[in-house]
Amino acid sequence: MNAARLAGQVRIVGTGLLGTSIGLALRHLGVDVILANRSPAALRLAIDYGAGREAAPGDDPALVIVAVAPDSTADLVAAELDAHPGALVTDVASIKGSILADLTARGADVARYLGSHPMAGRERGGAMAARADIFLGRPWVITPHALTTPAQERLIEALALDLGSTPIRLSPDEHDRAVALVSHVPQIVASLLAARLLGGSAAVPALAGQGLRDTTRIAGSDPELWMQILGANAAPVTEVLRAFRDDLDGVVAALEDPAAPGAPTRLAAMLTRGNQGVARIPGKHGSDARYETLVVQVADAPGELARLLTEIGEEGVNMEDLRLEHSPGAQIGFAEIAVVPEAAGRLAEALEARGWELARGGQTQGSTS
Amino acid sequence: MNAARLAGQVRIVGTGLLGTSIGLALRHLGVDVILANRSPAALRLAIDYGAGREAAPGDDPALVIVAVAPDSTADLVAAELDAHPGALVTDVASIKGSILADLTARGADVARYLGSHPMAGRERGGAMAARADIFLGRPWVITPHALTTPAQERLIEALALDLGSTPIRLSPDEHDRAVALVSHVPQIVASLLAARLLGGSAAVPALAGQGLRDTTRIAGSDPELWMQILGANAAPVTEVLRAFRDDLDGVVAALEDPAAPGAPTRLAAMLTRGNQGVARIPGKHGSDARYETLVVQVADAPGELARLLTEIGEEGVNMEDLRLEHSPGAQIGFAEIAVVPEAAGRLAEALEARGWELARGGQTQGSTS
Structure with missing residues (x-):
């Protein structure tokens, strides 16, 4: 067992996929993990899984991690800031700006709140799907704001490193614009593309190849979670979507009137810019020049x-x-x-x-x- | 060596990836394959590869397969119909309606033309990438028209089966609408999505996960080939793109004004329809309920x-x-x-x-x- 960088008790509120997975990973490192969930049955399950223990009198967590659905996060962060006046409170929600704004608006002690976002997950949620290693090698975004201290940043960084993640610092707004591009807009586009298949003839699915499978795979994601995410990050998402739609309009115009000045150039530019964009993505497909x-x-x-x-x-x-x-x-x-x-x-x-x-x-x- | 269903000589015009791969596969089955290419060096390469032999006096192919770029296909089909008055001529281009229309308009003997489209390929083209087995288990669309005879259909079906493909019969227009949905629109959407990354901050690529990689992978495709494909299938593609854009407009409106009547319903419907669409796609990802x-x-x-x-x-x-x-x-x-x-x-x-x-x-x- 490696020693944890984190010291002191860690309290995790919410024992879904992420909360339970963090608990499992920290327990492997010997950290004292306190688990909380409004559902006693769900709490019991996570404890039985080995993700931590029930709260007890005298607990004094140095760090509280709120790991609940995006639209409950600000409520629970505020409650935990009140309940644990000595603790730093973080969360793992996939949107950051609106949570900070909400906490500020309600007068919470945001000097002790530092949001973060582990970019990890699985297609199925819940404690049953939890695994200590889902954070390995994944980015963990830390989003400091005006009141954040270096010691607080180091604490969340220690959490990320303990779980095998790569900490990345972004402002809450930078984070939200970045995930709009890499996650939220791709989700919408994949859903819209897959939805188009519902209008096609019966022969269409038989012609599907790996290209269609890959472009639409994430359209299988949970609608309820995604409504929350998209609703909470509406401004950055619509900004990217509007630019996407302008590009799309240009393609439609070029296809409708191929003799118009610049039409072929516009199609070529779209395809070439696609080549350039995909080349920026690190990883296994297409652009991994290492192998x-x-x-x-x-x-x-x-x-x-x-x-x-x-x-x-x-x-x-x-x-x-x-x-x-x-x-x-x-x-x-x-x-x-x-x-x-x-x-x-x-x-x-x-x-x-x-x-x-x-x-x-x-x-x-x-x-x- | 299995016996080929095809009988007689087969002439292949164009020795790129598809032409050379078909030649290799037919040669494995013992078919007499004649290769043609306007470039003597490219022809030599395919012959050295074992994909067939040079034309010789007295050749009398029963079947000619034109395997060139989409915008050269009609020209070469017409030339082959003239040069081989006893042969059935097919092609492998990924668009079908415009080629038939072009041949009809120029008065070619379309009674001996039966278009087809093997849904196979690789990310790199050219004879060097050819492989006899790229057609295994893939759909091979056969597109009969008013003058097509059952014997002609059986001949192309024999070709598809010889190469290990699954023959699927569609009219040229049905084919073009189907590939607009499963191939051409996904290509455009992937290219537009990848292109959006060019506007993002330097931190963005580091946050990319498998979702983004999958949705944008095909954006790495060859722009020149895709300009031809999209140009030749403009009407079905723009029809799908317009419907996609209408859906997209609905999402943007719902995100811009979440309090508007029906806005949350519209987001939920988009995500749920995405779930339903992706469930229609057979194959390995997400929706393969067999395993x-x-x-x-x-x-x-x-x-x-x-x-x-x-x-x-x-x-x-x-x-x-x-x-x-x-x-x-x-x-x-x-x-x-x-x-x-x-x-x-x-x-x-x-x-x-x-x-x-x-x-x-x-x-x-x-x-x-």
């Missing part, structure tokens, strides 16, 4: 993929990422294996020598047709 | 994933799909394993008994926060 991808053909038979991975291990090559492409009904799949560029050529030769069929340097994900 | 997903924690050490897959094989369970989630910098990853529901409970118990840590029934892909 080279080998695509290996794998028969759809038990043990074949295990044999491939065993043989990659025998070659002493570390696999950075793996994705399996497997068409329904096909007797064959493709394993896309990301490795450091230095190892790619050697591994390709070794695998071919071992009898594997592979296509070097390609990506089967997605189609341009 | 249950086990998420297993795997240490980032050589051989660990191979050991997991070997042990799954030892339990006699067939893995339907696999995805590895691995955060940059994290010492741990998650293997998401899709299995038939009947096997999920037993496999979960067996893996836990073997010491694996797992979260049952969840998906780590994406975040709601």
